[in-house]
Amino acid sequence: MSTNHANADRIVLTGLSARGYHGLLPFERTEGQLFTADVTVFLGERGTAVAAVTDSLDDAVNYVDIAREVVGVIEGEPVGLLETLAERISDAVLALPRVSAVEVTVHKPQAPLDVAFDDVSVSIARDADSAAEMTPAAEPGAVAPAAEPVAESRPVVEPLAQPDVEPAAVQPAEAGAAQPTVPAEAPVVPELPDVPDLAAGTPVPAAPLAAPPAAPAGGPLPAGPVAPSESGVAQPPAVAPTGTPEAPAAAPVPEAAVAPVPPQPPVDPLTVRPQAPAQLVIALGGNVGGVVPSLRTAVNTLRQTDGITVTTVAPLARTAAVVSDGVEQPDYLNTVVLATTTLSPREVLAVCQGLEAAAGRVRTRPQGPRTLDADIITYEGVTSTDPELTLPHPRAAQRAFVLVPWAQADPFAEIGDQSVAALAESAPDRDGVRWLALDWLDSDHLPALPTGQYVAPPEAEPEPVAPVEPEAAVVPESAAPVEPVAPAEPEAAPSADADPAEAARAVPAEPEQAAQQQPVVPAAPAQPVPVEPARPEPIAPAQAEPVVPPQPDQNQPEPPAAPRFSGDGDAAGADAGEWTAPPAWNDVIGRNGRDL
Ligand SMILES: Nc1ncnc2c1ncn2[C@@H]1O[C@H](COP(=O)(O)OP(=O)(O)OP(=O)(O)O)[C@@H](O)[C@H]1O
Ligand SMILES: Nc1nc2c(c(=O)[nH]1)N=C(CO)CN2
Structure with missing residues (x-):
């Protein structure tokens, strides 16, 4: 975010949520999952001053429009990376009249991580000027504007609350995955493994249940109230259990970045606890x-x-x-x-x-x-x-x-x-x-x-x-x-x-x-x-x-x-x-x- 917006009037929307089909893994494209965006919209030179006087929506930026744009992007054309999604949201919001700059954080709380975590997010800040400088032919979000300071243009990936993450489990996944539309230097902060996965990874099944292979549909279940285990938070259940998720071959990850995880049978998503309530x-x-x-x-x-x-x-x-x-x-x-x-x-x-x-x-x-x-x-x-x-x-x-x-x-x-x-x-x-x-x-x-x-x-x-x-x-x-x-x-x-x-x-x-x-x-x-x-x-x-x-x-x-x-x-x-x-x-x- 440009510092010249620091004191600008703004509209803030947090927790804009919708189902999207973004991600690198095949099942993410077919099943979809929850994406949430926080958006701070900086208003132009006159900020809210005119609207505050006229009390007319005509002179304001309608937050309904902002929300619609954001949700439209989330529900729209699937992209591979959170970075791309954030960029597209930024572009859509900047296209609204009277918007001079925007900060966007995109959350993917159900990302297919094989470790306990609360959330993973990417934050970017863009202003209308830098957006205008972007190559017109470029995919929105594909190329960070050269004129923009690196500190502003580089997405910040924030895996949250992951105290138990083993170092080996933290892999550049989405970021490291070969994505033709993303400049090599863009996502430099390693994102938690947005990869592996239901098929070859090791999601953490709900504690009281048997290990995934031993928990067939209809298998024995605890017959009473179940207390969740501390470590039982695992990858999201936003997957139809009938489909066997494909191996992550379609989401190439640099060889050296892949933790040596032995192949395992698919997990029954119905046994997986949500990462957020x-x-x-x-x-x-x-x-x-x-x-x-x-x-x-x-x-x-x-x-x-x-x-x-x-x-x-x-x-x-x-x-x-x-x-x-x-x-x-x-x-x-x-x-x-x-x-x-x-x-x-x-x-x-x-x-x-x-x-x-x-x-x-x-x-x-x-x-x-x-x-x-x-x-x-x-x-x-x-x-x-x-x-x-x-x-x-x-x-x-x-x-x-x-x-x-x-x-x-x-x-x-x-x-x-x-x-x-x-x-x-x-x-x-x-x-x-x-x-x-x-x-x-x-x-x-x-x-x-x-x-x-x-x-x-x-x-x-x-x-x-x-x-x-x-x-x-x-x-x-x-x-x-x-x-x-x-x-x-x-x-x-x-x-x-x-x-x-x-x-x-x-x-x-x-x-x-x-x-x-x-x-x-x-x-x-x-x-x-x-x-x-x-x-x-x-x-x-x-x-x-x-x-x-x-x-x-x-x-x-x-x-x-x-x-x-x-x-x-x-x-x-x-x-x-x-x-x-x-x-x-x-x-x-x-x-x-x-x-x-
Ligand atoms: N969403 C669901 N909620 C509860 N049970 C379900 C659900 N989907 C499938 N089942 C299965 O349905 C089986 C039969 O449930 P139940 O005896 O309650 O059916 P029912 O009440 O006769 O009919 P209905 O499902 O139409 O209400 C259960 O053994 C359960 O495993
Ligand atoms: N009115 C009513 N009818 C039913 C109900 C029910 O709960 N209410 N449950 C059924 C089977 O679950 C079948 N029929």
């Missing part, structure tokens, strides 16, 4: 037993798990069961936990499976009823098609029972570049989201309705079927058309005093949508049903509490007949098949699923 989204749900205590226990366990930091817990949603086999199920309670983690993806999966086991989950069939389901929805920077751990979760983007609470917790969340909030509204089961409870973790007064099935009002005049036993009787709320479910705004969430009948009215309006959902049971039976308070799960947490039973609606008219419904996806009430009494809600919530 990775964003994590976990979905929790259950429809059997004491679901609320189970969910609370799961959240508390996550909070207490070393290597996981829970940042947000979404509202609790009551949702119609989404099933693939047409077999009816009680409604679910669902929530989503946002966290950061220093655990590897497989370690997080092990934690999730530990939560399920602790909740007494027994797998009956795929997507069957369960005391607790804990799925990893996204793990920052990791995509995987491994059936043992598919990331992002392959069905999450179509599941309102995940998307709705997730969007409540993070309105700007994205999955696969799509807005979670937008997906939530169009998800097929959107109308099956009956309500949300905001304070479900702490409230002594849970919404009146626990899980339990809900029957949509029959559409056609129901034919009498069989006399309905009072215990088994389930009563349609109304045979009249009902209002569609209101968008799940937090304000609309029922309070602890919510009227069960009110919630019961929240049924799908569309017959087709109703047909996609489970046959449902009225939440507010006309006659009181024997209600057992929910017994805590065996592993119930200290604050486990019985769920408030629904109150019968005394104003409810007697039903003319038991509702008919189809278990095979026909519209509720339109099926001529045998009517079966679904389990009353208290069967589900209070008896730990024994009657299912």
Whole structure:
């Protein structure tokens, strides 16, 4: 940076992050990884003076434009070196009006190093004059301007926080790799080995897991919370596990600079811990037993798990069961936990499976009823098609029972570049989201309705079927058309005093949508049903509490007949098949699923 800008007005943006495909290794070009840029933009002669007076963006440099330029370069044409990336960012920012100089630091925190490290970055400083002096034909960033003082033009590569790095492990990698567009003298500071690598290098797998070759997909995993080891930070997991990373032959490194590392089998990237805490989204749900205590226990366990930091817990949603086999199920309670983690993806999966086991989950069939389901929805920077751990979760983007609470917790969340909030509204089961409870973790007064099935009002005049036993009787709320479910705004969430009948009215309006959902049971039976308070799960947490039973609606008219419904996806009430009494809600919530 030129010293004449030292006191200049400036705009500073830090941590501008995007996924890029820069690097010398083939998998970096195919899988991509996180790049972050810090940019200090020095303003021209008048600095911010004019804008400060006019208060008009027309007289300012819009930081939105700066961010767009930077992210555009990161997401744009892949380059091999951080130096090149920094130069291109510098060029793009300098091209903005009123920018006189710029300082750029590019971070690559997931660089494929085979040692523990926090970050690697390249910093450059450029001013508009020196940029203009650059050879027009040259690739941006390819050639440092001759007129620029070396001290200013030379990229500074800063491997950070690497106290344990063995000298032999520090290799000129990106810098030393033959790059035709980079002048030989440019990157003189050795960069940590941005090379080797998944294929021939020695990334540090997560400590509790077996060595990479011994950690096949689906291999044994620790069944409970996992504490990260001090030294377990390793190369980033931004690699699809299905592809075998190629040997680094494509990234030639000077012979003498290569540490003698014996060839090793590829590492399963899902066993690798992130170098910086990775964003994590976990979905929790259950429809059997004491679901609320189970969910609370799961959240508390996550909070207490070393290597996981829970940042947000979404509202609790009551949702119609989404099933693939047409077999009816009680409604679910669902929530989503946002966290950061220093655990590897497989370690997080092990934690999730530990939560399920602790909740007494027994797998009956795929997507069957369960005391607790804990799925990893996204793990920052990791995509995987491994059936043992598919990331992002392959069905999450179509599941309102995940998307709705997730969007409540993070309105700007994205999955696969799509807005979670937008997906939530169009998800097929959107109308099956009956309500949300905001304070479900702490409230002594849970919404009146626990899980339990809900029957949509029959559409056609129901034919009498069989006399309905009072215990088994389930009563349609109304045979009249009902209002569609209101968008799940937090304000609309029922309070602890919510009227069960009110919630019961929240049924799908569309017959087709109703047909996609489970046959449902009225939440507010006309006659009181024997209600057992929910017994805590065996592993119930200290604050486990019985769920408030629904109150019968005394104003409810007697039903003319038991509702008919189809278990095979026909519209509720339109099926001529045998009517079966679904389990009353208290069967589900209070008896730990024994009657299912
Ligand atoms: N992202 C993921 N999160 C959790 N489990 C996953 C994930 N990807 C794959 N799996 C695997 O899925 C297997 C089945 O999980 P589970 O029994 O919870 O499925 P399910 O709940 O019936 O269906 P769904 O996955 O549609 O929610 C697990 O053994 C696990 O290894
Ligand atoms: N509403 C709802 N439906 C489901 C759920 C769930 O959590 N909520 N989980 C499933 C399998 O994981 C299948 N169906």
